[in-house]
Amino acid sequence: MPRNNEPRGGKGERTRERLLGAAIGEFRRAGVVDADVKAIAAAAGVAPATFYFHFPTKEHVLVELERREEDRIALELTRFFAESHGPHEALTRIVSTVQGLEQRLGSRLFKDFLALHFSAARPPEEVWANHPVIVVVIEELRRAHDRSAIPPDVDPFYSGLFFLVGLYALLITLPATEPMREQVLEQYVQTSLHGMRIATTGAAER
Numbered sequence: 001m002p003r004n005n006e007p008r009g010g011k012g013e014r015t016r017e018r019l020l021g022a023a024i025g026e027f028r029r030a031g032v033v034d035a036d037v038k039a040i041a042a043a044a045g046v047a048p049a050t051f052y053f054h055f056p057t058k059e060h061v062l063v064e065l066e067r068r069e070e071d072r073i074a075l076e077l078t079r080f081f082a083e084s085h086g087p088h089e090a091l092t093r094i095v096s097t098v099q100g101l102e103q104r105l106g107s108r109l110f111k112d113f114l115a116l117h118f119s120a121a122r123p124p125e126e127v128w129a130n131h132p133v134i135v136v137v138i139e140e141l142r143r144a145h146d147r148s149a150i151p152p153d154v155d156p157f158y159s160g161l162f163f164l165v166g167l168y169a170l171l172i173t174l175p176a177t178e179p180m181r182e183q184v185l186e187q188y189v190q191t192s193l194h195g196m197r198i199a200t201t202g203a204a205e206r
Contacts (some may be wrong), residue, residue: 081140114168166192
């Protein structure tokens with residue numbers, strides 16, 4: 001069995017990955033709050049003390065998962081934004097990409113994942129700069145601003161930040177019922193564009 005003082009490289013890193021996978025499975029089943037650390041450790045083949053060596057709390061697992069999934073989403077959006085798209089198409093793609101995360105994580109864990117963004121325990125500097133998804137979205141809106149697809153007096157930073165925060169809040173609270181969910185999200189995109197004074201058709205969308 002791995003010792004608590006084992007190094008992070010090699011065997012220690014493999015143990016950490018097993019614990020992460022086991023924790024994700026338990027989080028999907030029970031949610032983060034009710035997840036059983038003993039069950040996670042048993043599934044990974046280690047003692048509970050080994051879990052706490054790698055992850056001081058269950059929330060530390062969620063933060064690690066957040067980091068990995070945000071990197072994945074940011075890369076996917078970066079590839080999409082490499083080609084020119086209008087603001088409506090860009091915002092719609094952001095919504096669908098974040099929803100894709102829900103399919104990977106499952107509804108229970110997905111909501112815990114998004115709720116992490118609203119945690120009062122997070123330091124203020126993590127509001128946006130350390131979140132690659134927020135950075136990528138703001139950069140795309142700045143490019144749209146530079147090519148006059150967004151009016152000059154609209155701030156791309158706050159537009160992107162508010163759009164994502166609102167999207168996360170909606171996805172936490174919306175029921176899974178279709179087609180109501182899709183209708184609400186489409187209306188959210190339209191309302192966000194209206195707030196930026198962007199038409200969904202015509203010259204502003206090109």
